[in-house]
Amino acid sequence: MSGPNLTQPISxxxxxxxxxxxxxxxxxxxxxxxxxxEGGAIAVPAIAKLAKLSLNLQMKLSRAVRVAxxxxxxxxxIEVHPTLQFAKVSILxxxxxxxxxxxxxxxxxxxxxIENQMVFDRHGRLISAKGIAAHGxxxxxxxxxxxxxxxxxxxxxxxxxxxxSALSTGVSIKTMQIKRxxxxxxxxxxxxxxxxxxxxxxxxxxxxxxxxEKPLSIVEANYGDVxxxxxxxxxxxxxxxxxxxxxxxAETIGGELQGPIRENYALxxxxxxxxxxxxxxxxxxxxxxxxxERIDFQTxxxxxELGDVARRVAGLLALKAADHRIKINTPxxxxxxxAIAEFRRTLQIMLNLVNNAIRYSSDGTAITIETETADxxxxxxxxxxxxxxxxxxxxxxxxxxxxxxxxxxxxxxxxLYISRRLACAMGGDLFVTDSEGGGAxxxxxxxxx
Amino acid sequence: MDHGFNENFGLSKLxxxxxxxxxxxxxxxxxxxxxxxxxxxxxxxxxxxxxKLIQLVSDxxxxxxxxxxxxxxxxxxxxxxxxxxxxxDLIDFTLARVAEDRLESCLEFPIATFATxxxxxxxxxxxxxxxxxxxxxxxxxxxxxxxxxxxPPELLHKLCWRVVAALEIVNGGRNPEIIAxxxxxxSQYSEADRALDAARKIVHFTRGVELEEFLHPEVAGLRLHxxxxxxxxxxxxxxxxxxxxxxxxxxxxxxxxxxxxDKDHAIxxxxxxxxxxxxAHDFGIFEASYAEVxxxxxxxxxxxxxxxxxxxxASGKTI
Numbered sequence: 001m002s003g004p005n006l007t008q009p010i011s012x013x014x015x016x017x018x019x020x021x022x023x024x025x026x027x028x029x030x031x032x033x034x035x036x037x038e039g040g041a042i043a044v045p046a047i048a049k050l051a052k053l054s055l056n057l058q059m060k061l062s063r064a065v066r067v068a069x070x071x072x073x074x075x076x077x078i079e080v081h082p083t084l085q086f087a088k089v090s091i092l093x094x095x096x097x098x099x100x101x102x103x104x105x106x107x108x109x110x111x112x113x114i115e116n117q118m119v120f121d122r123h124g125r126l127i128s129a130k131g132i133a134a135h136g137x138x139x140x141x142x143x144x145x146x147x148x149x150x151x152x153x154x155x156x157x158x159x160x161x162x163x164x165s166a167l168s169t170g171v172s173i174k175t176m177q178i179k180r181x182x183x184x185x186x187x188x189x190x191x192x193x194x195x196x197x198x199x200x201x202x203x204x205x206x207x208x209x210x211x212x213e214k215p216l217s218i219v220e221a222n223y224g225d226v227x228x229x230x231x232x233x234x235x236x237x238x239x240x241x242x243x244x245x246x247x248x249x250a251e252t253i254g255g256e257l258q259g260p261i262r263e264n265y266a267l268x269x270x271x272x273x274x275x276x277x278x279x280x281x282x283x284x285x286x287x288x289x290x291x292x293e294r295i296d297f298q299t300x301x302x303x304x305e306l307g308d309v310a311r312r313v314a315g316l317l318a319l320k321a322a323d324h325r326i327k328i329n330t331p332x333x334x335x336x337x338x339a340i341a342e343f344r345r346t347l348q349i350m351l352n353l354v355n356n357a358i359r360y361s362s363d364g365t366a367i368t369i370e371t372e373t374a375d376x377x378x379x380x381x382x383x384x385x386x387x388x389x390x391x392x393x394x395x396x397x398x399x400x401x402x403x404x405x406x407x408x409x410x411x412x413x414x415x416l417y418i419s420r421r422l423a424c425a426m427g428g429d430l431f432v433t434d435s436e437g438g439g440a441x442x443x444x445x446x447x448x449x
Numbered sequence: 450m451d452h453g454f455n456e457n458f459g460l461s462k463l464x465x466x467x468x469x470x471x472x473x474x475x476x477x478x479x480x481x482x483x484x485x486x487x488x489x490x491x492x493x494x495x496x497x498x499x500x501k502l503i504q505l506v507s508d509x510x511x512x513x514x515x516x517x518x519x520x521x522x523x524x525x526x527x528x529x530x531x532x533x534x535x536x537x538d539l540i541d542f543t544l545a546r547v548a549e550d551r552l553e554s555c556l557e558f559p560i561a562t563f564a565t566x567x568x569x570x571x572x573x574x575x576x577x578x579x580x581x582x583x584x585x586x587x588x589x590x591x592x593x594x595x596x597x598x599x600x601p602p603e604l605l606h607k608l609c610w611r612v613v614a615a616l617e618i619v620n621g622g623r624n625p626e627i628i629a630x631x632x633x634x635x636s637q638y639s640e641a642d643r644a645l646d647a648a649r650k651i652v653h654f655t656r657g658v659e660l661e662e663f664l665h666p667e668v669a670g671l672r673l674h675x676x677x678x679x680x681x682x683x684x685x686x687x688x689x690x691x692x693x694x695x696x697x698x699x700x701x702x703x704x705x706x707x708x709x710x711d712k713d714h715a716i717x718x719x720x721x722x723x724x725x726x727x728x729a730h731d732f733g734i735f736e737a738s739y740a741e742v743x744x745x746x747x748x749x750x751x752x753x754x755x756x757x758x759x760x761x762x763a764s765g766k767t768i
Contacts, residue, residue, distance in 0.1 A: 053603070057603065057606045057635070058635060059602040060638065060639040060640060061602060062639065062646055062650070063646070064649060066683075075680075077574075095653065244488050244489075245484075245488075245489050245491070248488070248491040248493075249492055312736050316733065344733070347733050347736060347737055
C-alpha cells in the first residue's frame with residue numbers, strides 16, 4: 001500500500017483524558033482498526049502519546065509517528081496544536097512502510113555468536129551459512145532443500161545419514177565427525193532446533209567446528225598459549241583508549257583549535273600525536289602477533305582473485321601514495337589469478353607490503369603490483385624503486401622486531417614477520433628478492449587449489 | 450565587615466558542603482582516570498559543549514527577562530550546581546550539536562543545494578518544509594541569540610521553567626513578567642520550525658528513503674542525509690549524528706549497509722566524514738567485511754542501538 005499525501009488533513013480532537021472528542025471519518029476508521037470505539041478513548045498509542053505531550057507542554061508538535069496492525073505498518077505525519085481543553089490532531093499524510101520479515105530476521109541472526117554454522121528453516125531449506133560452513137556454497141543453494149545441499153557437500157556415510165535424518169525429523173544431534181567432499185576437511189558437527197521466545201520452532205541449526213589440520217596450521221614452535229588471549233582481547237582495548245585520547249588531545253593542541261600557540265609547541269604536539277599513532281599501530285600489530293602465534297590459528301579458504309585484492313589495496317592507499325607523488329601500478333582489470341586463501345588476511349599482507357613500499361621509496365617513484373600463476377601457486381609481487389634489501393638482510397627482515405637499523409619511521413618490525421606467518425598459515429610463502437628497477441620485490445605465493 | 454557569616458551560611462553549612470565535596474571529588478577523579486567511553490571526550494569537545502550550554506542558558510535568559518542587559522548568564526551557577534545541566538538528554542542534545550558542526554565542516558557546500566531545488570516542488574508540504582529547512586539552517590548558522598530554537602519541545606519546556614525557577618532564587622521572588630514571557634515563548638514555539646524536523650518531514654513526504662540523493666550527503670546536505678537515515682533505520686536524528694561522528698566509521702558503515710548502499714558509495718561517504726581519522730587497517734577490515742553484512746543483520750544490530758539509547762535517555766526524563 002502506498003499512502004497519499006492528503007490534500008486535506010484528516011483531523012480529530014483529543015481531550016486531557018485521552019478521549020476522542022471529534023474526528024473525521026478516516027480518523028475514526030483508523031481508531032477503530034486499533035480497537036477504539038466511537039466516543040471512547042483514542043486507541044492508537046502513538047497518537048495518544050503525542051496528544052498528551054502537546055497538552056502537557058502546551059506546545060505545537062509536528063512528528064512522524066508509526067502505527068501498525070496485523071495488516072499494515074504506516075508512518076503518519078502528524079501535527080498537534082494544543083488548546084487548554086483539547087489537542088487538535090491533524091494527519092497530513094501517511095505512507096506504508098516495508099514490513100520486515102521478523103521470523104527470517106530471527107532465524108538468520110539469532111545464532112550470531114556462532115562462527116561456523118548453517119541454518120535451515122522449518123521446512124528444511126537452507127537459509128543462512130556462516131564462516132567455513134559457507135565454503136563452496138553458491139547462491140542457488142540458498143532456499144534449496146537442505147538434504148540435497150548436505151549430500152552435495154559432505155562425504156557419504158553414516159554421519160551424513162544421521163545428519164540428514166536429524167534435519168528431516170527436527171531432532172537435535174550430538175557432536176559427530178564428518179568430511180567435506182571438496183577438500184577432505186573434517187569437522188565436528190552438531191545440530192539443534194531453533195525456537196523463538198514462544199517456543200515455536202523456527203528451524204534447525206548445524207554448527208561446524210573444524211578439526212585441526214597440519215597443512216593449514218602454522219609451524220608448531222615454542223609458542224605456547226600460556227597467556228591465552230591476554231593481549232589481543234584484554235590489554236589491547238585498555239591501551240587503545242588512552243592512546244586514542246593522547247592522539248585526539250595532541251591533535252587539538254597541534255591544530256591550534258583553542259587559539260594560537262608558539263609554533264614549536266604546535267610541532268611538539270604533532271610529534272606527540274605521531275608517536276601515539278605509532279604506539280597505536282604497535283598495539284594492532286601485537287594483537288595480530290598473538291593471534292598468529294597461537295597453535296590453533298587457522299585461516300579461511302576463500303576463493304580470491306589476486307588482481308582484485310591488489311586493486312583494492314591500491315585504492316585504499318592511493319591518498320597516502322599521492323602525498324609522496326608515488327604511482328601504484330596494478331594488474332589490468334581482466335586478470336584472473338585465483339588463489340585459495342583468506343581474503344582479509346591476504347588483504348592485510350598486501351596492505352603491509354604496499355605500505356612499506358611507500359614508506360621506504362623516494363618521492364616521485366613507482367610501485368608495481370603484478371600477479372601470475374605458476375604451477376600450484378598464485379603469485380603476487382610488490383616491486384618498488386627504493387634502495388632494495390641486500391643479501392643476508394633478506395631473511396632478517398622477516399624476523400620479529402627486525403628493523404635493519406632503521407628507527408623513527410613509524411614501523412614496529414612486526415609487519416613482515418606477521419605477514420610471512422599469515423602466508424604460511426594459508427599454505428603459501430612470502431619472500432623478498434631484487435626488483436628489476438633496483439629496489440625490493442616482495443613475492444607472496446598462495447595455493448591456487 | 451563581612452566575614453562570610455550569617456544565619457543561613459554558618460560554619461556547619463560550610464563544613465558540610467566541603468565534607469560532601471570529598472565524595473564528589475572521588476566521582477570526578479574516577480571519571481577522569483577511568484573514562485567509560487572507548488574514545489573519551491577531548492578538551493576541545495568539552496570546551497565546545499560547555500560553550501554551547503552557556504549559550505543556551507544565556508540566550509534563554511535574554512528572551513525571558515524583559516530589558517535584560519547583562520551579557521553573562523545569571524542563572525548558570527544555580528542551574529549547574531542543581532545538577533540539571535548534567536542530565537543525559539541535555540548533554541546528549543548539546544553533544545549532537547557539536548557533532549553536527551564537525552560533520553557540516555566536512556561538506557564542501559554545507560547549505561543543502563538539494564533543499565533549494567525542493568523549493569519548486571509541486572507538493573506544498575515539501576516546498577514549505579524546504580523553505581523551513583533553509584530558514585532554520587540560516588538561523589542555526591548565522592543567527593545569534595536563538596540557540597534554544599533547536600531544542601526539542603520537551604527539553605525547551607523543561608529548560609525554560611528551570612531557568613525561571615533559578616531566576617526566582619536570584620531575584621528573591623516571582624516576577625509575573627518573566628512568567629508571562631515564558632508562557633509566550635512556549636506558545637510561539639513550533640516543533641515544525643526546527644531544521645531537523647523540516648528535513649524529516651521532507652523525507653516523509655518524498656518517500657525519502659527511496660530517493661538516491663538523500664544517501665549522498667554531498668548532494669542532499671547533512672540534515673536531509675541524517676533525516677533519511679533516521680527514517681529508514683528508526684533511529685532518532687541526534688542518535689544518527691552521534692553515530693556519524695563516532696571515532697570509528699564502523700557504525701556509519703553498518704548504517705549504510707542497512708540501507709543497502711553499495712560498497713564504493715559507502716566508502717565515499719565514510720571518507721567524506723572520517724577522512725584521515727580512519728586507518729588503512731580499519732579500511733582493510735571494512736573492505737573485507739562490508740559485503741558480508743546482510744541488510745537484515747545490520748538492521749537487527751541497529752535496532753539494539755535504538756533500544757539502548759532510549760533506556761539511557763529515559764534516565765533524564767522528567768516529563
